[in-house]
Amino acid sequence: xxxxxxxxxxxxxxxxxxxxxxxxxxxxxxxxxxxxxxxxxxxxxxxxxxxxxxxxxxxxxxxxxxxxxxxxxxxxxxxxxxxxxxxxxxxxxxxxxxxxxxxxxxxxxxxxxxxxxxxxxxxxxxxxxxxxxxxxxxxxxxxxxxxxxxxxxxxxxxxxxxxxxxxxxxxxxxxxxxxxxxxxxxxxxxxxxxxxxxxxxxxxxxxxxxxxxxxxxxxxxxxxxxxxxxxxxxxxxxxxxxxxxxxxxxxxxxxxxxxxxxxxxxxxxxxxxxxxxxxxxxxxxxxxxxxxxxxxxxxxxxxxxxxxxxxxxxxxxxxxxxxxxxxxxxxxxxxxxxx
Amino acid sequence: xxxxxxxxxxxxxxxxxxxxxxxxxxxxxxxxxxxxxxxxxxxxxxxxxxxxxxxxxxxxxxxxxxxxxxxxxxxxxxxxxxxxxxxxxxxxxxxxxxxxxxxxxxxxxxxxxxxxxxxxxxxxxxxxxxxxxxxxxxxxxxxxxxxxxxxxxxxxxxxxxxxxxxxxxxxxxxxxxxxxxxxxxxxxxxxxxxxxxxxxxxxxxxxxxxxxxxxxxxxxxxxxxxxxxxxxxxxxxxxxxxxxxxxxxxxxxxxxxxxxxxxxxxxxxxxxxxxxxxxxxxxxxxxxxxxxxxxxxxxxxxxxxxxxxxxxxxxxxxxxxxxxx
Amino acid sequence: xxxxxxxxxxxxxxxxxxxxxxxxxxxxxxxxxxxxxxxxxxxxxxxxxxxxxxxxxxxxxxxxxxxxxxxxxxxxxxxxxxxxxxxxxxxxxxxxxxxxxxxxxxxxxxxxxxxxxxxxxxxxxxxxxxxxxxxxxxxxxxxxxxxxxxxxxxxxxxxxxxxxxxxxxxxxxxxxxxxxxxxxxxxxxxxxxxxxxxxxxxxxxxxxxxxxxxxxxxxxxxxxxxxxxxxxxxxxxxxxxxxxxxxxxxxxxxxxxxxxxxxxxxxxxxxxxxxxxxxxxx
Numbered sequence: 001x002x003x004x005x006x007x008x009x010x011x012x013x014x015x016x017x018x019x020x021x022x023x024x025x026x027x028x029x030x031x032x033x034x035x036x037x038x039x040x041x042x043x044x045x046x047x048x049x050x051x052x053x054x055x056x057x058x059x060x061x062x063x064x065x066x067x068x069x070x071x072x073x074x075x076x077x078x079x080x081x082x083x084x085x086x087x088x089x090x091x092x093x094x095x096x097x098x099x100x101x102x103x104x105x106x107x108x109x110x111x112x113x114x115x116x117x118x119x120x121x122x123x124x125x126x127x128x129x130x131x132x133x134x135x136x137x138x139x140x141x142x143x144x145x146x147x148x149x150x151x152x153x154x155x156x157x158x159x160x161x162x163x164x165x166x167x168x169x170x171x172x173x174x175x176x177x178x179x180x181x182x183x184x185x186x187x188x189x190x191x192x193x194x195x196x197x198x199x200x201x202x203x204x205x206x207x208x209x210x211x212x213x214x215x216x217x218x219x220x221x222x223x224x225x226x227x228x229x230x231x232x233x234x235x236x237x238x239x240x241x242x243x244x245x246x247x248x249x250x251x252x253x254x255x256x257x258x259x260x261x262x263x264x265x266x267x268x269x270x271x272x273x274x275x276x277x278x279x280x281x282x283x284x285x286x287x288x289x290x291x292x293x294x295x296x297x298x299x300x301x302x303x304x305x306x307x308x309x310x311x312x313x314x315x316x317x318x319x320x321x322x323x324x325x326x327x328x329x330x331x332x333x334x335x336x337x338x339x
Numbered sequence: 340x341x342x343x344x345x346x347x348x349x350x351x352x353x354x355x356x357x358x359x360x361x362x363x364x365x366x367x368x369x370x371x372x373x374x375x376x377x378x379x380x381x382x383x384x385x386x387x388x389x390x391x392x393x394x395x396x397x398x399x400x401x402x403x404x405x406x407x408x409x410x411x412x413x414x415x416x417x418x419x420x421x422x423x424x425x426x427x428x429x430x431x432x433x434x435x436x437x438x439x440x441x442x443x444x445x446x447x448x449x450x451x452x453x454x455x456x457x458x459x460x461x462x463x464x465x466x467x468x469x470x471x472x473x474x475x476x477x478x479x480x481x482x483x484x485x486x487x488x489x490x491x492x493x494x495x496x497x498x499x500x501x502x503x504x505x506x507x508x509x510x511x512x513x514x515x516x517x518x519x520x521x522x523x524x525x526x527x528x529x530x531x532x533x534x535x536x537x538x539x540x541x542x543x544x545x546x547x548x549x550x551x552x553x554x555x556x557x558x559x560x561x562x563x564x565x566x567x568x569x570x571x572x573x574x575x576x577x578x579x580x581x582x583x584x585x586x587x588x589x590x591x592x593x594x595x596x597x598x599x600x601x602x603x604x605x606x607x608x609x610x611x612x613x614x615x616x617x618x619x620x621x622x623x624x625x626x627x628x629x630x631x632x633x634x635x636x637x638x639x640x641x642x643x644x645x646x647x648x649x650x651x652x653x654x655x656x657x658x659x660x661x662x663x664x
Numbered sequence: 665x666x667x668x669x670x671x672x673x674x675x676x677x678x679x680x681x682x683x684x685x686x687x688x689x690x691x692x693x694x695x696x697x698x699x700x701x702x703x704x705x706x707x708x709x710x711x712x713x714x715x716x717x718x719x720x721x722x723x724x725x726x727x728x729x730x731x732x733x734x735x736x737x738x739x740x741x742x743x744x745x746x747x748x749x750x751x752x753x754x755x756x757x758x759x760x761x762x763x764x765x766x767x768x769x770x771x772x773x774x775x776x777x778x779x780x781x782x783x784x785x786x787x788x789x790x791x792x793x794x795x796x797x798x799x800x801x802x803x804x805x806x807x808x809x810x811x812x813x814x815x816x817x818x819x820x821x822x823x824x825x826x827x828x829x830x831x832x833x834x835x836x837x838x839x840x841x842x843x844x845x846x847x848x849x850x851x852x853x854x855x856x857x858x859x860x861x862x863x864x865x866x867x868x869x870x871x872x873x874x875x876x877x878x879x880x881x882x883x884x885x886x887x888x889x890x891x892x893x894x895x896x897x898x899x900x901x902x903x904x905x906x907x908x909x910x911x912x913x914x915x916x917x918x919x920x921x922x923x924x925x926x927x928x929x930x931x932x933x934x935x936x937x938x939x940x941x942x943x944x945x946x
Contacts, residue, residue: 040720064621472871585780
């Protein structure tokens with residue numbers, strides 16, 4: 001009686017299992033949270049056009065992507081921080097870096113009374129994260145935000161707790177605009193943060209800042225925009241205050257296209273140019289240079305081609321900027337080098 | 340089980356050989372179940388062995404200094420477990436501080452004062468609390484407890500008790516205190532149900548004798564009943580502690596991920612379980628993951644010790660209950 | 665009445681009322697939790713939740729179909745792995761055990777019971793994930809099965825040892841062999857308790873999250889659970905609850921409500937089964 005129903009249930013579950021297990025090419029990827037919104041969109045759209053390919057992406061941070069690629073539990077990884085030579089040597093198959101999009105990191109904050117967009121100089125942002133500027137109404141912030149009533153409240157500084165490419169780009173920028181930051185903290189995917197609290201992933205930082213009054217965090221533009229959170233203007237190398245958007249991030253990569261090295265590892269923070277957003281970055285897919293499984297290789301190569309052509313069209317809606325034409329051309333050639 | 344000892348297949352005069360015993364099926368049954376029982380032993384040994392060898396790089400590099408170093412720096416390859424041991428101890432201590440008075444109080448009510456039907460119904464609901472998954476506690480904590488702590492409780496503590504080092508620092512809503520509170524909520528049902536059972540074991544003569552001597556109801560409970568049940572109550576505390584030490588999800592969601600030791604309860608911290616949960620999937624290299632496994636080893640040993648103590652206390656209670664006239 | 669006596673009486677009333685308050689607080693916590701979850705989760709449940717897979721961040725209309733299925737698959741696998749082992753081990757401890765070996769197994773089972781589930785996750789990772797080079801539902805199910813084994817073993821032993829010796833002796837006196845006696849007399853006599861223990865154990869592993877983070881992982885699609893990362897309901901709750909998107913919060917609460925109802929239902933059912941008493945055929 002009871003056993004029969006249990007048995008029937010087990011058989012039913014098994015049948016369900018088998019129906020779901022169709023003959024698909026299943027690809028596993030993991031890595032950066034920075035581009036997750038657009039990667040999610042891409043994999044979904046690509047999957048619609050190529051129904052026999054299914055790409056699963058775990059948004060666990062750039063450090064996680066590099067780790068899982070090294071362990072071999074994923075077919076490709078994703079990172080906003082180019083792999084170091086030391087990390088590359090740990091992989092049996094050398095990984096290739098393929099830039100996918102450009103994105104901007106914005107200082108997002110939660111200030112209930114403040115309706116205007118705040119302006120930040122690079123030095124001020126560094127001082128906030130160094131713990132030198134402790135309150136919102138500090139003179140350094142008030143100076144560039146004339147006319148804004150900044151609250152007399154402690155700044156709740158939020159950074160990443162996990163190994164993060166976003167952190168790498170952010171600290172890379174801070175090192176360029178603050179000698180004290182460069183000396184005391186440096187730039188890496190994971191640093192000894194002098195102040196603040198850590199959250200996991202772009203999602204965690206955005207989530208925490210959204211819930212906590214007087215908090216500030218650094219996230220990719222789309223996380224702040226999609227969640228209707230306030231984010232500030234940054235002062236770029238030319239002295240202009242501007243927000244991260246399609247144009248300013250594209251501008252930041254304008255000069256980069258010509259100086260792009262063959263392995264595509266390039267930093268574009270604090271780029272020159274009047275309209276360039278200072279905390280911009282490429283983000284990369286880490287593809288093994290040799291893929292043994294023929295089906296997977298074809299699927300990945302097809303995706304890369306699709307990404308460079310059709311995929312770039314999704315950037316504008318999601319707050320990322322497309323790759324410069326020269327970079328796309330270079331990548332198309334590089335794809336052929338995947339064995 | 341003296342009877343079954345004689346029933347066991349002890350070879351006596353005219354005993355049958357192994358294979359004829361096998362034929363009856365008894366030996367098969369015994370060997371089969373023995374195999375499964377041995378599997379438990381095997382799995383535990385394998386567990387300890389895997390923990391040991393996967394933590395080797397960290398153990399070789401740091402040795403015992405791993406236990407006292409408070410430097411957790413994955414980038415530079417420096418790993419010390421002290422911040423996490425500290426976080427684990429502090430949050431568990433906080434949890435017990437809140438849950439023990441509340442729990443023992445509730446247990447006293449349920450064992451001494453409540454009519455039996457009410458007592459069973461209440462206990463039924465309280466034991467259901469123990470079945471709620473940790474991640475659900477965490478989810479609720481993020482949206483209810485954290486704002487409560489951030490907007491009301493912690494500012495209140497800061498203004499009234501801010502001179503103490505425990506209540507200084509930036510108020511975030513997450514941190515040691517919040518983690519301690521959610522842990523208190525999770526250990527509460529264990530303390531209540533086990534303490535209640537310990538109190539029910541106390542013979543009525545104890546109460547009656549105290550009351551006969553003129554004690555008030557409370558005095559009888561406090562001076563005659565509780566001391567009798569104290570071993571069982573301590574057992575419940577240790578069991579609750581063991582559970583609190585290993586609690587992962589709810590703590591991870593509200594502790595704030597801080598790798599430094601801080602006296603302030605408002606500060607973000609980390610417990611051993613939550614740092615493993617957060618960092619294991621992304622720990623690159625050889626040393627970093629092995630440091631996390633080494634932390635796991637520390638937690639494992641800690642829970643063994645506490646669990647053993649808990650069981651000793653509970654056994655001692657049973658023995659005391661049966662030996663006293 | 666002297667002042668001191670009056671004071672003692674007042675103290676007694678106050679303290680005892682306080683204990684009543686403690687008890688009421690403890691019980692009401694359950695209802696507060698339930699109530700809040702139902703209040704927020706109820707409005708979030710829609711048809712999408714049960715039929716759709718997750719959508720990219722920022723888009724609405726996604727659901728947890730794959731998480732629900734994944735949980736079912738992984739819990740089923742864990743049950744298949746853990747229940748028989750625990751059950752058989754429990755029988756051994758209750759019916760066959762010698763003194764020292766049984767004591768050793770009992771001690772080890774209690775030890776395993778007390779091990780934090782994240783450590784079990786590390787073990788499952790090092791045994792399955794590391795060698796298959798793959799996050800998989802199977803690895804997660806293995807971890808859950810490991811957690812289930814000692815729970816089942818101890819509860820099976822506990823309930824089988826409550827069966828009176830007279831029952832066993834009677835069966836043997838009638839000429840039954842040992843295993844027949846166990847299978848046809850003792851186990852059926854204790855089946856209520858054994859079943860309760862099993863249901864409670866399965867309900868417990870259904871809610872586990874920590875060991876699944878780095879064994880079965882995350883997946884946006886339906887997956888084949890033995891060689892692909894498989895999303896589960898508890899992990900989905902964790903991932904959605906800690907993200908900034910309102911829609912994801914909504915889904916987390918809906919999932920939380922579903923999970924909690926399933927777990928509580930199993931617990932209540934099991935306890936009611938048990939409270940009907942362990943019937944002993946005369």
